[in-house]
Amino acid sequence: xxxxxxxxxxxxxxxxxxxxxxxxxxxxxxxxxxxxxxxxxxxxxxxxxxxxxxxxxxxxxxxxxxxxxxxxxxxxxxxxxxxxxxxxxxxxxxxxxxxxxxxxxxxxxxxxxxxxxxxxxxxxxxxxxxxxxxxxxxxxxxxxxxxxxxxxxxxxxxxxxxxxxxxxxxxxxxxxxxxxxxxxxxxxxxxxxxxxxxxxxxxxxxxxxxxxxxxxxxxxxxxxxxxxxxxxxxxxxxxxxxxxxxxxxxxxxxxxxxxxxxxxxxxxxxxxxxxxxxxxxxxxxxxxxxxxxxxxxxxxxxxxxxxxxxxxxxxxxxxxxxxxxxxxxxxxxxxxxxxxxxxxxxxxxxxxxxxxxxxxxxxxxxxxxxxxxxxxxxxxxxxxxxx
Amino acid sequence: xxxxxxxxxxxxxxxxxxxxxxxxxxxxxxxxxxxxxxxxxxxxxxxxxxxxxxxxxxxxxxxxxxxxxxxxxxxxxxxxxxxxxxxxxxxxxxxxxxxxxxxxxxxxxxxxxxxxxxxxxxxxxxxxxxxxxxxxxxxxxxxxxxxxxxxxxxxxxxxxxxxxxxxxxxxxxxxxxxxxxxxxxxxxxxxxxxxxxxxxxxxxxxxxxxxxxxxxxxxxxxxxxxx
Ligand code: B12
Numbered sequence: 001x002x003x004x005x006x007x008x009x010x011x012x013x014x015x016x017x018x019x020x021x022x023x024x025x026x027x028x029x030x031x032x033x034x035x036x037x038x039x040x041x042x043x044x045x046x047x048x049x050x051x052x053x054x055x056x057x058x059x060x061x062x063x064x065x066x067x068x069x070x071x072x073x074x075x076x077x078x079x080x081x082x083x084x085x086x087x088x089x090x091x092x093x094x095x096x097x098x099x100x101x102x103x104x105x106x107x108x109x110x111x112x113x114x115x116x117x118x119x120x121x122x123x124x125x126x127x128x129x130x131x132x133x134x135x136x137x138x139x140x141x142x143x144x145x146x147x148x149x150x151x152x153x154x155x156x157x158x159x160x161x162x163x164x165x166x167x168x169x170x171x172x173x174x175x176x177x178x179x180x181x182x183x184x185x186x187x188x189x190x191x192x193x194x195x196x197x198x199x200x201x202x203x204x205x206x207x208x209x210x211x212x213x214x215x216x217x218x219x220x221x222x223x224x225x226x227x228x229x230x231x232x233x234x235x236x237x238x239x240x241x242x243x244x245x246x247x248x249x250x251x252x253x254x255x256x257x258x259x260x261x262x263x264x265x266x267x268x269x270x271x272x273x274x275x276x277x278x279x280x281x282x283x284x285x286x287x288x289x290x291x292x293x294x295x296x297x298x299x300x301x302x303x304x305x306x307x308x309x310x311x312x313x314x315x316x317x318x319x320x321x322x323x324x325x326x327x328x329x330x331x332x333x334x335x336x337x338x339x340x341x342x343x344x345x346x347x348x349x350x351x352x353x354x355x356x357x358x359x360x361x362x363x364x365x366x367x368x369x370x371x372x373x374x375x376x377x378x379x380x381x382x383x384x385x386x387x
Numbered sequence: 388x389x390x391x392x393x394x395x396x397x398x399x400x401x402x403x404x405x406x407x408x409x410x411x412x413x414x415x416x417x418x419x420x421x422x423x424x425x426x427x428x429x430x431x432x433x434x435x436x437x438x439x440x441x442x443x444x445x446x447x448x449x450x451x452x453x454x455x456x457x458x459x460x461x462x463x464x465x466x467x468x469x470x471x472x473x474x475x476x477x478x479x480x481x482x483x484x485x486x487x488x489x490x491x492x493x494x495x496x497x498x499x500x501x502x503x504x505x506x507x508x509x510x511x512x513x514x515x516x517x518x519x520x521x522x523x524x525x526x527x528x529x530x531x532x533x534x535x536x537x538x539x540x541x542x543x544x545x546x547x548x549x550x551x552x553x554x555x556x557x558x559x560x561x562x563x564x565x566x567x568x569x570x571x572x573x574x575x576x577x578x579x580x581x582x583x584x585x586x587x588x589x590x591x592x593x594x595x596x597x598x599x600x601x602x603x604x605x606x607x608x609x610x611x612x613x614x
Contacts, residue, residue: 091498102549104498189501190464193457197412243455275577300577300594323580326548359548 002378008068008168015315015348016229016268018291024345025068026352026374027171027317028367029272029296032075033103033360035060038367043101043360044094050075050154058162064371069171071353073163074155078103079147082136085128086177087111087186089136102360110136111186113195119206124182124213132186172270174221175231178258179210180251184236192236196246203250211254215261228267229294232258235274240300247280256287263292270294270317274356277301285313299355307344316344317351320370325354325362330369337373338380346379402437409441412461414468421469431473432484438469442512449597456505459596463508470511486514487607489540490533490570492524494553502576503544506596513600515540515607526557530564538570539610540603543589545576554587562588571606575599 002023006014014021035056036046046053053075061067074080078092091097091104110132111119119127133144163170177185183203184192195203218230237251259269271293278301284293290313297303299321306316319340324333337352344350352374358367401424408416421434445462448454470477489510493503500522507519518536520528533541541561543554558572573591574584584592593599 098496101496102547106498107501190460193460194464197457197461240456242457246457321580322548322578323551323583327551327583327586361549 001376012069012171012351015351016291016294018312018315018348020348023378024341024350024352024374026371027069027071028067028352028354028370029071029357030057030060030067031072031357032057032077034358034362034367035075037360037362038364042094042099043103044099046075047077047092047103048094050077050151051158053077054154054159054162058166060367061166061168064368065375066166066168067371067374069169070163071171071357072175073170074151074159076103077151080151082133082144083148083151084175085125085133085182087128087132087136087182107185107188109188109191111183113191113199113202116202116206120209124179124206124210125217170225170227172229172231173225173227173267174218176214176217176233178232178234178237178251179207179214179254181234181236182210183207189236189241193241196242196250200249207250207254211257215258218258218262218267219265222262222265222267228265229270230262230267231270231272233272235272235298237280238273238275238277238301239279240275240277244279247283252283252287259288259292263289268292268294268315270296272296272356273301274298275300278305281306281309285310288314291315294351296353297355303340304343307349311347311349315349315351317353318355320354322355322359325359325366325370328363328366330363330365333366333369334373337370338377341374341377342380402440405434405437406441406444409438409462409465410444412458412465414465417465418468418472421472425473425476431477434473435470435477438466439512439514442466442509446509446513446597446600450601456596459509460505463505463512466512467508484514485516486604487539487610488516488518488536489542489603490518490520490529490536490538491542491544492520492529493522493544493546493576494529494550494557495523495525496553497545497547497550498522499544499546499576502546502596503542506542506544506575506599509596509600510603513604515600515603526553526560529557530560533561533570534564534566539607541570541572542599543572543574543576543587545574545583546578548578551583551586554583554589558588571603573599573602 004022006022011021011025015025032046032053036043036053038060039056041056057075078090081088081090087110089106089108091106093099093101093103097104118131134140137143187195237247262269269292273295294315294317297306297318299319303316303319320336324336340352405420408420424434425431442462445454445458449459491503491507493499507517510517518532520532529541545554554574561572562569572589574587574589575593577594579592579594581592591602
């Protein structure tokens with residue numbers, strides 16, 4: 001058993017400061033699809049009623065005994081992508097898909113080759129708001145606004161105060177896709193790969209400005225919220241997809257700029273890293289300041305090997321596998337969480353989480369086992385060398 | 388260019404330059420060389436064979452870590468373009484030429500297609516006949532299609548945990564459908580693991596398309612040898 005001596009905030013802050021917490025902080029990357037499932041609300045109903053979805057998120061937090069900090073603070077309905085400038089077409093259950101379906105992305109070439117010029121001229125935010133968003137919904141700006149406005153109102157008037165009342169804080173002042181990832185999603189994987197190999201200069205025309213814009217956006221939000229963390233998503237650059245020379249040329253330099261800019265404000269950058277980054281991990285140790293970053297891993301990267309490599313330099317966040325959440329048994333979940341705490345979290349340096357996001361069909365008993373074990377398991381092994 | 392030279396491929400030189408164009412990921416050059424050989428009267432099947440030989444090298448280089456998924460994608464796109472170009476003149480490959488018949492689908496409730504389509508292209512490049520049913524496909528449709536083409540392999544791609552149940556259902560239907568010999572079932576996609584393979588009752592699982600191609604090739608060879 002664990003003797004809790006810290007508040008939620010202190011626990012999270014301790015790990016971010018590379019210090020030993022009283023127990024591992026638990027921050028499941030909890031999303032509304034899981035909340036609906038755990039509350040027995042059909043995706044179709046939840047996606048068409050963001051208020052209800054928010055209520056479900058609160059209910060799960062309360063009924064499962066809560067956790068230490070928040071990943072997302074408002075429901076990620078299909079139109080949330082318009083507000084957060086995701087260059088993707090989302091298919092919503094109940095609207096574009098059957099009532100009981102999971103949220104889907106239909107990846108297509110929504111950004112054309114000619115759009116690179118537009119992005120270079122207008123900047124990413126203006127390009128998205130004035131051109132791409134309208135294209136994505138096949139409508140005009142008023143229609144885009146009409147979809148976003150109620151979500152922003154909900155986030156401001158309900159979500160923020162409801163979470164504050166529970167004494168739990170958001171982890172991130174802002175969340176965004178890395179410019180490389182945003183282009184990969186918008187161009188689509190195959191077209192973007194062709195861009196990188198056949199017309200690299202075109203891609204390099206927009207990456208520096210997109211990076212500057214992202215840093216400005218992050219900085220504004222950090223200043224406004226006072227939260228000292230940001231989340232940068234990247235799921236399309238690892239050695240699962242590309243050779244090191246692509247990573248080194250189109251990703252690493254821009255990433256260093258972002259992390260250093262945040263770090264100079266005392267802000268830790270969390271990377272949401274899906275796909276296997278095993279071969280890319282040494283770059284983080286080599287190029288980023290100690291303590292300036294957290295890596296969320298999606299279980300395709302070996303988190304235990306990552307610990308060996310980055311121990312004392314970066315922080316890890318993960319990584320209960322999706323398949324274990326949905327078809328595993330509570331005993332398997334508990335055993336895996338124990339292993340994470342024993343081998344990755346024994347000396348700090350771990351935020352307990354799941355792979356990517358909580359699964360839309362996560363079993364209630366598995367979610368409970370995840371949280372329970374995180375709260376109660378004291379590490380068995382103080383260090384690898386002592387073991 | 389000597390159209391009739393060689394039983395299985397063009398002239399050594401023509402073969403080498405076509406192969407090199409693919410290994411350089413040079414789409415335009417590959418198409419230009421293919422067209423030139425076609426215009427010179429060469430059988431399209433021989434040109435495709437040369438492309439397949441190049442794709443085999445790409446696959447081998449991927450297996451040793453020299454190439455990455457990106458290079459499989461680029462080479463696959465080029466291969467697809469050559470096939471498109473030659474298709475009008477390509478006699479349907481005789482059954483004897485095919486390594487085997489594969490039915491592929493992303494099942495009901497999931498619309499991810501990128502990984503599945505990469506796998507489909509690489510299978511075709513390795514000489515398999517592929518029936519790609521697309522996304523959001525019902526288990527019943529899979530069974531009907533597998534029966535219609537007498538599939539030796541059925542592959543499911545899944546990126547969402549919610550499709551595990553549907554994979555299981557489809558596998559059950561295929562196993563109970565009274566095929567002479569039930570097709571081998573393989574699953575792939577970012578969310579699959581060996582536990583999922585066991586849960587679903589599939590024969591093979593991978594998150595690496597080339598591994599999938601290697602497995603199908605091995606099984607097909609074993610079956611042909613009667614093992
Ligand atoms: C990029 C990505 C996204 C992108 C968009 C992807 C898209 N086009 O839809 C974004 C950011 C939008 C996204 C969103 C979400 N995602 Co997502 N995403 C991914 C990620 C990182 C990679 C997918 C990808 O692009 N792969 C590229 C292709 C080339 O790879 P592949 O499909 O695996 O295919 C390869 C092999 O598997 C093989 N293969 C594929 N099929 C087959 C079939 C056979 C028979 C064989 C032999 C081989 C084979 O061939 C390919 C080449 O080797 C995966 C994680 C991962 N590690 O895979 C998560 C992942 C799919 N996402 C996940 C989740 C949870 C989500 C969201 C639900 C999150 C949320 N709450 O919003 C949403 C909704 C997604 C949806 N339904 O469309 C989870 C799904 C797990 C689950 N619980 O169901 C995953 C698995 C991450 C994880 N480990 O938990 N995602």
